[in-house]
Amino acid sequence: MHRPSSTEAEVADELAAVRPALSGRFDAERPGARAAVLTRLWRALAHEPLPWIAGRESAGDGLVLRLADGRRLAGPAADPYRTDAYARVVHLDEAAYDDPERLMTDLAVPHSAGFAAELGHSAASLALSRAGQPGAVPRDHPDEWPRSDWGWERRVVDGHPYHPGCRSRPGFSVAEQLAYGPEHGPVVELGLVPVPADECLVTGAWPRELRDGRALLVPVHPWQAAHVLKRRCEQGISARPLMSLRTLAVPGGPHVKTALSARLTSSVRDISVASVGASADVSRFGQELAARLDGLLHVTGTLGAVAAGSPDLAAVLRESPRTYAAPGEHVVPVAALAGIGPAGSPAWRAAFARLALGVGLRLLELGVALEAHGQNLLVVLSAAGAPLRLVYRDLADIRVSPARLARHGIAVPDLPARMLTDDPVALRRKLFGSLVGGALAATAGSGAALGAALEEAVRELPPTPDVLALRDEPLPVKSLTLMRTSPASAGDLWTELPNPLHAG
Structure with a gap:
């Protein structure tokens, strides 16, 4: 049934050259990695509005699945909230497939060739990420948990819980993945590019240590320097990569968001000149709104941002989320919660859902929809592991309703136009799709567990229109595979999943 794809073979050959000691573990991880990516793909085929699927039964x-050309694709029942790798084999007519790249290649639907290559890269990179792990990771006892930002983030080995391109890093060699991927635990030496201050857009306070006379020293990721800027940089900052890859933690210092013009998961995430110009206002606005939530939410502040005339050469300095932790407390990205001891308890999941939904819906009522997925949202845990409050980072993709702000007597700040909308559907999609369909769902691991946690939380919430929509309507989530196979469509595409509150 399976023969190694060309992508797997290429990665295996390169690994044998640069890190031969990992080759055996890489080979052992291949089947599980393929199953993990195939499961994510099967979820998409089962639930997204893909134009070449005519029916499902x-x-x-x-x-x-009945395809528009008459073929039939068969697999397991697809719980859209399940996170274990349950789809190990699917059948296209009579042929069995355990490899998502080969399946997508043989489906031969519009734009499938490029997506198939991404799936192959995702599976191979995921096998590499799993192979590079140090062994058993203590998860059950808080005394054994990481004390650093990057210690938690390197535990997110599998990437996005529902995206078939969960580990796709096209443009990164095996050596570069080992050198820059947070799951491999490297120290990354950021370069510093001097740019005359009068040629830069600067907001906030650019620190003295990143100045050289009349020049500003812009932190540059070494991948960006080699592949985009095509220049050598003086090494200036030793940092630890976080799960976004382009953001790194300086030990004892801030987080540095660098320009990294590579396609990761779905899109190229640059730092636009406009976002640098708005960064101080957006940061101040987010922190002022968070202050209205009785200490249950903190927003990491932007310390300074610089753009040297292009999204290819820009950087943002942000507070570390650990700024908002008291001694003995842990600050954990929600994506890293799956598998740690307390998060496996139904009572813990219900408490976390009450906290997260309460904060998210209060902010939505005020007029701000967070994109509260497992990377942007962090939870502060007590020394014993109880969820206490939330920390949110990176406000670049929030949505803000001027009408709702005005209704609460809040002045509308000068924000980028793309952030502003009064459409309740757009606002709910942003929050519910990321928080419920992403962060809470992945932590729960199944529709039944998610529904139980939500039921506990929703019954305590006031019956606002947003709460009623969450309770009674299908759950909106991004159509991640449709987006990757619809090159002519700009922006997000959406689908609706069965409401987990109705799972029974």
Whole structure:
């Protein structure tokens, strides 16, 4: 059924050259990595509005998809909130597939070739990420948990819990993945590019140690220097990469968000000149709104931002989320919660859902929809592991309703136009899709567990229109595979999943 794809073979050959000691572990991790990516792909095929799927029907304990060309694709029943790798084999007519790259290649639907290559890269890179892990990771006892920003973030080995391109890093060699991927635990030496201050847009306070006379020293990721700027940089900052890859933690200092013009998961995430110009205002606005939530939410502040005339050469300095932790407390990205001891308890999940939904919905009522996925949202845990409050970082993709702000007597700040909308559907999509369909769902690991946690939380919330929509309507989430196979469509595309509160 399976023969190594060309992508797997290429990664294996390069690994044998640069880190031969990992080759055996890489080979052992290949089947599980393929299953993890195939499971994410099967979820998309089962639930997204893909134009070449004509119908879906249950078949015993499984699901059959009728393709527009008459073929049939069969696999297991697809719980859209389940996170374990349960789809190890699917059948296209009579042929069995355990490799998502080969399946997508043989489906041969519009724009499938490029996406198939991404799937192959995702599976191979995921196998590499798993192979590079140090062994058993203590998860059950808080005394054994990491004390650093990067210690938690390197535990997020599998990437996005629902995206088939969860580990796709096109443009990164094996050596570069080992050198820059947070799951491999490297120290990254950021370069410093001097740019005359009068040629830069600066907001906030650019620190003295990143100045050289009349020049500003712009931190540059070494991948960006080599592949985009194509120049050598003086090494200036030793930092630890976080799960976004382009943001790194300086030990004892801030987080540095660098320009990294590579496609990671879905899109190229640059630092636009406009976002640098708005960064101070957006940061101040976020922190002022958070102050209205009785200490249950903190927003990491932007310390300074610089753009040297291009998204290819820009950087943002932010507070570390650990700024908002008291002694003995842990600040954990929600993406790193899955698998740690307390998060496996139904009571803990219900408490976390009450906290996260309460904060998110209060902010939404005020007029701000957070993109509260597992990377942007962090939870402060007590020394014993109880969820106490939230920390949110990176406000670049929030949505703000001027009408809702005005209704609460809050002045509308000067924000980028793309952030502003009064459309309740757009606002709810942003919050519910990221928080419920992403952060809470991945922490729960199944529709039944998610529904139980939500039921506990929702019954305590006031019946606002937003709460009623969350309770009664299907759950909006991004159509991640549709977006990757629709090159002519700009922006987010959406689908609706069965409401987990109705799972029973």
